[in-house]
Amino acid sequence: MATPDYTPFVFLLLLFQSGVWGVPVCQTPQESPTCGYKSCHATKPGMLNVHLVPHTHDDVGWLKTVDQYFYGDRNDIQHAGVQYILDSVVDQLLKNPDRRFIYVETAFFYRWWKQQTDDMQNTVKQLVNEGRLEFVNGGWCMSDEATTHYSAVIDQMTMGLRFLNDTFGHCGRPRVAWHIDPFGHAREHASMFAQMGYDGFFFGRLDYQDRNRRMVAREQEMLWRASESLTPPMADLFTGILPNGYNPPEGFCWDQSCDDPPIRDDPDLEDYNVDDVALVYKTNHIIMTMGSDFQYENANLWYKNLDKLIRYVNQMQSNGSEVNVLYSTPSCYLQELHRANLTWPLKGDDFFPYADSAHDFWTGYFTSRPALKRYERISNSYLQTCKQLEVLGGPISRKGPFGAGDSETLKKAMAVAQHHDAVSGTEKQHVANDYARKLANGWAHCQVLVSNTLSSLSGSSAPRVYCEHLNISVCPLTETMNVYNPLARPVSWPVRLPVNGTAYSISDAKGKVVPVSQATAAVRRGRGYAVNELLFQVQAPPLGYSTYSVSLLQNGPPSPPSPLPRAPTAVQNKVWVLWYNASDGNNSESIQMSGAYIFRPNTSTPFIISKTAKIETLQNSVVQEVRQWFSPWVSQVVRLYTDSRALELEWTVGPVPIGDDLGKEVISRLDSSINSSGVFYTDSNGREVLQRRKDYRPTWNLRQSEPIAGNYYPINSRAYIKDDKDQLTVVTDRSQGGGSIQDGSLEIMLHRRLLYDDVRGVGEPLNETSDIYPEGLVVRGRHLLSLSPPATAADTHRPLAQEVVLQPSSMDFEKEFSGLQAVLPPAVHLLTVSQWDQDTVLLRLEHQYQASESKEHSQPVTVNLQKLFSTLDMLGVSEMNLSANQWKDEMTRLDWKAESGTHHTGVTNQLCLLSPLGCVKTADLL
Incomplete structure (x- = not known):
């Protein structure tokens, strides 16, 4: 270990898509005889059983901040107070043992729980043990x-589920995933939920055409085969579509926010509509969500009327009624579907894009708030660095010479940022600011932790400098610079440091000085004044540091850059920056506007900002660079670093002008000669890749009504087009939306500035400004482009995508260090290294290649855990599921029978782990 008195760790090894081996996460209490599936009320065969599910949907920030929602502050924006909901629900559950309630968002429940007395906590534990209060989903959000x-999703789910596990034991573990409000559904999420041990998944939003077809075909419940690489049923997940979204049936809302009349003591309920709804489902069971956004603040209103509804409807059975109504939960409903022993249709693609009407495609939020999306992505990278150094540094990392540091603050901020109205960009501006503030606070806590670790490893307590604004060439650097690499393989990474000198000596590297571009100088807005940038390539070891000493050699005017051969005075290339005119709703077909959620251009042809560009070129031994200015608010730099595997395209957009009263949606379009035949490919949450086809959906016949927005898909880390000879891949530095509207073309939306709200609840236009940019937000980002033969393209773009997601961090340090004894094989990605408790570390490894994706790297691979870390001793390992809330050998899931006919590719990508027990098992890992 780094310090001689530090106790060695006992490893708890968690494998992505497989599990873990060692010491318990927590002591699991003896299972209660009444929680979970055992707590369900009896149903009646031969009758229509209506499962009433009392619930509240509590956004972890949307129109109000997380704090405002919890405390009930700013009710002038929205009347909502989560603490009062939980107070009221617990009180009402105690009054009738038949009543049930489900709760979802652990971020809110955790905060409420900490404020309760011991007596109240014991009361709630009893409700949980009896299955009267049930947790579903269970993530932080x-x-x-x-x-x-996917890495951030796994982290936030692990945080929420661990709290429930530690607090309530077995009875606190959710059996059902519950995503009733997200705006479309990703296949990778279903795969992760399956590997976390969930038995089923319910949601409410899917394309209106798909829903209509499924209602007719009685396919609103299905088996989602969520991976082409994992052996069924490892990534199979039973999935159901809720009949009313997540709202109650019309006329049956009894919250204080509703206007429906209460049930009078009259058994004549001729207007009851559940019989009609049940006709579109396969079994004699139907689920009804009884609740909505932030409801049950006065739970007595709901439960008093639900008690009457159940009593009077069931009394009618004596008169021949075949309807049975009962309090229920999603898991109890799921159990009845399982008992039906039916075969279910298979689903192999995803549920994107989502549209709720012909001209209302929810594809704008794939790009909305691009600055927040980038901040969330780099915060995820820094969190992984922080967690790794917490492990490598030991206890001194949390309390050392620089004070008390922690990773928990950033973990919670990142967990909240995964909410479907956070990183999605669909919140009010003041809420977006609050998410960013929480992330910044988490960074500050992690920086103390990192400084303590560096002090321990180096023996130096010198102050540390962190470079958080290198993208605009701002950093108060010292003479020594270090780069930390959070990946488990060495990386070569270009660094651009702000300097004012003209010549420097760099230890172990050759650097060149180039002038800061006009675009960079303009975007800084007084936050830095360096006139030059020092360029050099750093080599960083796996899970470790490299140190570079920088010394000024001379001062004076910079040497003129060498021009590129035959440098043109104007550039006309096949990388276009264009913009769509956002619809203002003044349209004969539909009044729908573009907004935070919805992308609706008013034409299928984007506007070209400029066919020519003012250019500046430079070339040296480190980089070839073409700087292009298309307009005062759009510029880009095309870079090719020496020995680079990809071309870098740095774009700067903003402030987007709106003086013409036109909202604008800015795209980068790459045109090529590739014969893509209307097909392109996008990743799912950064992991597996799905095929997309223009104007087509794999499981239903699409009537296309929006030729641009209806062909946009989420691009989380990469997208590509290909033919038999070539594959053009674009790696993004944040989540963005894009499509292939024309053969041989890829377009990716960069920035959106809109003048109208799209009437989906947020109540304000997506018109971002800030103190630094009062006239409109400026956003800068990077795309990495690679052109390869299709057979070997994955060997390039997967490592590139990982480097962008987990980018090296620049800081000062005094020596070279690696936390690994040896480099992991190229197919293996180290996903998580995190302190679990005092003597235990959580480790996740993943085989990162899909089956048949790479001839070389999709093959089985072996990792020796005993020779993994350079500073830690492994005493034992224990295998768990993906979310680390169950032992892998104890994880059981409901079996489902699928309809035949879905092709499944053979699994080749396996990961064998050598531990003190030998090669314990071979696990299917993607």
Whole structure:
């Protein structure tokens, strides 16, 4: 270990898509005889059983901040107070043992729980043990599915589920995933939920055409085969579509926010409509969500009327009625579907894009708030660095020479940021600011932790400098710079440091000085004044640091850059920056406007900002660079670093002008000669890749009504087009929306500035400004482009995508260090290294290639855990599920029978782990 008195860790090894081996996460209490499936009320065979599910949907930030929602502050914006909901529900559950309630968002429940007395906590534990209060989903939040990266989703689910596990034991573990509000659903989410041990998944939003077809075909419940690489049923997940979204049936809302009349003591309920709804489902069971956004603040209103509804409807059975109504939960409803022993249709693709009407495609939020999306992505990278150094540094990392540091603050901020109205960009502006503030606070806590670790490893307590604004060439650097690499393989990474000198000596590297571009100088807005940038390539070891000393050699005017051969005075290339005119609703077909959620251009042809560009070129031994200015608010830089595997395209957009009263949606379009035949490919949450086809859905016949927005899909980390000879891949530095509207073309939306609200609840236009940019937000980002033969393209773009997601961090340090004894094989990604408790570390490894994706790297691979870390001793390992809330050998899931006919590719990508027990098992890992 780094310090001689530090106790060695006992490993708890968690494998992505497989599990873990060692010491318990917590002591699991003896199972209560009444929680879970055992707590369900009896149903009546031969009758229509209506499962009433009392619930509240509590957004972890949307129109109000997380704090405002919890405390009930700013009710002038929205009347909502989560603490009062939980107070009221617990009180009402105690009055009738038949009543049930489900709760979802652990971020809110955790906060409420900490404020309760011991007596109240014991009361709630009893309700949980009896199955009267049941947790579903159980993550810190209900994450977005389009704009989140799988690593961040796993982290936030682990945080929420661990709290429930530690607090309530077995009875606190959710059996059902519950994503009733996200705006479309990703296949990778279903795969993750299956590997976390969930038995089923319910949601409410899907394309209106798909829903109508499924109602007719009675296919609103299905088996989702969520991976082409994992052996069934490892990634199979029973999935159901809720009949009313997540709202109660019309006329049956009895919250204080509703206007429906209460049930009078009259058994004549001729207007009851559940019989009609049940006709579109396969069994004699139907689920009814009884609740909605932030409801049950006065739970007595709901339960008093639900008690009457159940009593009077069931009394009619004596007169021949065949309807049986009962309090229920999603897991109890799921159990009845399982008992029906039917075969279910298979689903192999995803539920994107989502439209709720012909001209209302929810594809704008794939890009909305691009600055927040980038901040969330780099915060995820920094969190992984923080967690790794917490492990490598030991106890001194949390309390050392620089004070008390922690990773928990950033973990919670990142977990909240995964919410479907956070990183999605669909919140009010003041809420977006609050998400960013929470992330910044988490960074500050992690920086103390990182400084303590560096002090321990280096023996130096010198102050540390962190470079958080290198994208605009701002950093108060010292003479020594270090780069930390959170990946488990070495990386070569270009660094651009702000300097004012003209010549420097760099230890172990050759650097060149180039002038800061006009675009960079303009975007800084007084936050830095360096006139030059020092360029050099750094080599960083796996899970470790490289140190570079920088010394000024001379001062004076910079040497003129070498021009590129035959440098043109104007550039006309096949990388276009264009913009769509956002609909203002003044349209004969539909009054729908573009907004935070919805993308609706008023024409299928984007506007070209400029066919020519003012250019500046430079070339040296480190980089070839073409700087292009298309307009005062759009510029890009095309870079090719020496020995790079990809071309870098750095774009700067903003402030987007609106003086012409036109909202604008800015895209980058790459045109090529590739014969893509209307097909392109996008990743799902950064993991597996799905095929997309223009104007087509794999499981239903699409009537296309929006030729642009209806062909946009989420791009979380990469997209590509290909033919038999070439594959053009674009790696993004944040989640964005895009499509292939024309053969041989890829377009990716960069920035959106809109003048109208799209009437989906947020209540304000997506018109971002800030103190630094009062006239409109400026956003800068990068795309990495690679052109390869299709057979070997994955060997390039997967490592590139990982480097962008887990980018090296620049800081100062005094020596070279690696936390690994040896480099992991190229197919293996180290997903998680995190302190679990005092003597235990959580480790996740994943085989990152899909089956048949790479001839070389989709093959089985072996990792020796005993020779993994350089500073830690492994005493034992224990295998768990993906979310680390169950032992893998104890994880059982309901079996489902699928209709035949769905092709499944053979699994080749396996990961064998050598531990003190030998090769314990071979696990299917993607």
